[in-house]
Amino acid sequence: MRKLVILGGGTAGTMMLNKLSRVLNEDQWQITVIDDSETHFYQPGFLFIPFGMYGQKDVVKPRREFFPMRANVVISGIDRIDADHKRVILDDKSVVDYDYLIIATGAKIRPDQTEGLLDDEWGKSKFDFYTLEGAQRLHQFFESWHGGRLVLNMTEMPIKCPVAPLEFLFLADSYFTARGIRDKVELRLATPLSGAFTKPKATEILGGLLEHKNIKVTPDFGIARVDNERKMIVSYDDVEVPYDVLVSIPTNMGDECIARSGLGDELNYVPTDKETLVSEAHDDIFVIGDAGNLPSSKAGSVAHFQSEILFKNFLDRIEGRPMHSSFDGHANCFIESGFGKALLIDFNYDVEPLPGKFPFPGIGPFSLLHETRMNHYGKLAFRWMYWNVLIRGAELPIDSKMSMAGKVAA
Amino acid sequence: METLEILGKHLAVDKDGNLVNRADWNEEIARAIAAQEGIGELTDRHWAVIRAMQKAFDRDGDAPSIRRLTNESGVDVKTLYQLFPKGPAKKAAKIAGLPKPKGCI
Ligand SMILES: Cc1cc2nc3c(=O)[nH]c(=O)nc-3n(C[C@H](O)[C@H](O)[C@H](O)COP(=O)(O)OP(=O)(O)OC[C@H]3O[C@@H](n4cnc5c(N)ncnc54)[C@H](O)[C@@H]3O)c2cc1C
Numbered sequence: 001m002r003k004l005v006i007l008g009g010g011t012a013g014t015m016m017l018n019k020l021s022r023v024l025n026e027d028q029w030q031i032t033v034i035d036d037s038e039t040h041f042y043q044p045g046f047l048f049i050p051f052g053m054y055g056q057k058d059v060v061k062p063r064r065e066f067f068p069m070r071a072n073v074v075i076s077g078i079d080r081i082d083a084d085h086k087r088v089i090l091d092d093k094s095v096v097d098y099d100y101l102i103i104a105t106g107a108k109i110r111p112d113q114t115e116g117l118l119d120d121e122w123g124k125s126k127f128d129f130y131t132l133e134g135a136q137r138l139h140q141f142f143e144s145w146h147g148g149r150l151v152l153n154m155t156e157m158p159i160k161c162p163v164a165p166l167e168f169l170f171l172a173d174s175y176f177t178a179r180g181i182r183d184k185v186e187l188r189l190a191t192p193l194s195g196a197f198t199k200p201k202a203t204e205i206l207g208g209l210l211e212h213k214n215i216k217v218t219p220d221f222g223i224a225r226v227d228n229e230r231k232m233i234v235s236y237d238d239v240e241v242p243y244d245v246l247v248s249i250p251t252n253m254g255d256e257c258i259a260r261s262g263l264g265d266e267l268n269y270v271p272t273d274k275e276t277l278v279s280e281a282h283d284d285i286f287v288i289g290d291a292g293n294l295p296s297s298k299a300g301s302v303a304h305f306q307s308e309i310l311f312k313n314f315l316d317r318i319e320g321r322p323m324h325s326s327f328d329g330h331a332n333c334f335i336e337s338g339f340g341k342a343l344l345i346d347f348n349y350d351v352e353p354l355p356g357k358f359p360f361p362g363i364g365p366f367s368l369l370h371e372t373r374m375n376h377y378g379k380l381a382f383r384w385m386y387w388n389v390l391i392r393g394a395e396l397p398i399d400s401k402m403s404m405a406g407k408v409a410a
Numbered sequence: 411m412e413t414l415e416i417l418g419k420h421l422a423v424d425k426d427g428n429l430v431n432r433a434d435w436n437e438e439i440a441r442a443i444a445a446q447e448g449i450g451e452l453t454d455r456h457w458a459v460i461r462a463m464q465k466a467f468d469r470d471g472d473a474p475s476i477r478r479l480t481n482e483s484g485v486d487v488k489t490l491y492q493l494f495p496k497g498p499a500k501k502a503a504k505i506a507g508l509p510k511p512k513g514c515i
Pocket of ligand 1: 035045299
């Protein structure tokens with residue numbers, strides 16, 4: 001029996017498991033997936049929870065519902081990978097051997113990385129919405145809040161879904177307007193970037209939207225610490241931003257099991273070939289999703305495009321052929337902009353998000369970098385697609401390679 | 411292709427305003443870019459960071475993020491911000507003649 005082990009049964013791990021289960025002969029291949037919990041989270045849905053648009057039932061399902069029958073499911077923490085001996089050590093020290101390994105352990109928030117962030121006030125006046133509990137606590141807080149200064153701070157890049165902080169602010173604008181207290185709420189983005197986003201054209205358009213919605217921006221803000229006494233965040237160059245409520249996107253890092261394995265960079269991301277998706281250190285290890293160090297966005301859509309490349313390269317690899325597929329960094333993200341509208345961006349390693357139309361067979365074109373209702377329905381439909389198509393490893397009618405069709409070049 | 415006038419020369423720059431050709435770079439150019447970026451005299455500590463940045467780029471094909479830069483240069487984050495205010499990684503990369511770090515995607 002040849003052994004494939006997949007670490008992490010989240011978005012990317014579940015996709016790969018489903019895709020490969022269909023083609024790897026059951027008599028020849030044993031496929032194991034390891035994850036430490038029974039619950040699969042639809043993380044993109046966390047964004048809507050603080051505003052009461054989604055509840056817990058919309059974002060959690062049992063993981064096993066999405067695993068194929070033949071999969072050998074191990075629910076356990078992963079202690080570390082022993083790559084030299086091709087084995088994985090679990091928390092209880094038991095050992096799982098592999099011929100090939102796919103690392104899909106994702107990224108998580110680490111509020112402990114910022115001085116003063118994680119103390120008694122965490123969950124009271126300082127929140128995150130990158131976890132279910134964080135988003136739920138924030139929802140409770142908002143329900144009885146009468147206004148004040150709300151500061152959203154991104155600690156450092158890269159983060160999962162780099163547009164989520166902007167979406168949060170756009171939705172907050174919409175939510176407090178509906179509650180009739182928008183004039184009592186000051187909204188501010190304190191960001192380490194020089195503007196709203198990482199790429200020029202999108203930064204210009206999204207920056208315009210922030211201004212239009214009266215959301216203030218403190219750019220180039222590298223947070224050094226939270227001054228809890230004075231309720232301020234303080235940057236390394238001593239800029240102080242006061243808050244009544246702080247919504248933090250803490251440092252995102254790969255799992256500690258990557259560090260324990262000696263396979264990570266300074267943020268525990270696995271150095272990975274950005275085209276083949278093979279680990280740079282070990283050619284029998286593939287990496288997919290947020291766990292890798294690729295200069296692509298950390299997003300479910302990106303993991304999906306990667307999964308098609310990884311699938312082909314994996315089959316080439318086990319058949320002893322040269323790997324012929326290469327990932328181009330394709331990302332495709334809806335950006336919720338409040339009041340029932342959204343934008344869409346589509347880009348890759350080389351082409352920044354551009355305006356224009358995005359063809360989508362069956363539903364019709366979406367508008368790129370432009371607010372429409374249609375895009376908002378696209379964003380909401382993404383949840384259905386996620387549970388029913390994406391993680392089941394089925395095809396989406398979007399090519400894994402970015403296309404210029406419909407885009408208006410700058 | 412955009413260009414930037416430095417010391418009487420028109421040098422090709424990318425959309426972030428960083429030099430396209432490493433061959434165009436030298437210490438004199440670095441001092442001129444630093445002046446344009448509002449950073450005064452380049453001290454030994456500035457140069458240590460710039461060199462560390464170039465070394466990391468030559469090895470990794472990407473300019474390091476702030477976190478990696480502290481490891482590479484041995485200079486702590488607070489000091490990096492004093493040397494290169496408002497985004498040390500971005501600023502130091504520009505002065506070092508390198509593209510903006512890709513890390514911030
Ligand atoms: C608020 C928010 C909004 C988002 N919005 C969008 C969006 O609109 N569109 C989009 O495309 N993407 C969005 N994303 C990003 C998307 O959710 C992630 O990029 C995607 O889930 C990554 O998949 P993954 O498989 O790499 O990681 P995950 O889905 O996080 O899976 C990692 C798995 O590994 C397991 N694991 C990790 N370490 C261990 C260990 N030591 N032992 C055992 N198990 C372990 C975890 O339990 C987890 O199940 C959003 C994310 C957030 C937080």
